[in-house]
Amino acid sequence: GAGVSQTPSNKVTEKGKYVELRCDPISGHTALYWYRQSLGQGPEFLIYFQGTGAADDSGLPNDRFFAVRPEGSVSTLKIQRTERGDSAVYLCASSPSGPSTDTQYFGPGTRLTVL
């Protein structure tokens, strides 16, 4: 079956611009996660959704970052007034539910470059 998909695969933008990154989770998965991975590092947690609500947004670095999941399926990560330090690969993952035992399935990521 289809895995987690993310669009676009690459995004180049200029400093100060607004960007949206999209994630389509595996069908039926209620839990959705966003992570950010900088070069040479492991992914860092940004936000976790259970259904439509953000159950944990403690990883969002500041108020320029916001994510939504209005119908409990597709999610959009929104970054306002982008900065060069926002350049990274943004990864999305989903799992069947939110309990502690489930594997997270990752998408291929969106590589964001802020010039």
Add this chain to the structure above:
Amino acid sequence: KQEVTQIPAALSVPEGENLVLNCSFTDSAIYNLQWFRQDPGKGLTSLLLIQSSQREQTSGRLNASLDKSSGRSTLYIAASQPGDSATYLCAVRFMEYGNKLVFGAGTILRVKS
């Protein structure tokens, strides 16, 4: 702050060799530990998930062990092949943090033919 550390940062071995990748974590109160593989420019592929009540998991040539009390996990790869070349990431779900995964920085593995 809970952390995950992976050693070595990079490893190069000849084809056919058995190898061990190490992962350590700062708190024994965990839900589970997961090993992932990441190929250049790609997302993460889950290899093995070990629940906190388990000591090891096996899949083909891969075996992962978990020692919660010492805060350690190892990923054993038997009879390595050039196709095993990738970055291997260890991720822990700490009870303190709920559902998010905390990742190590990874081990870059190169298997030479």
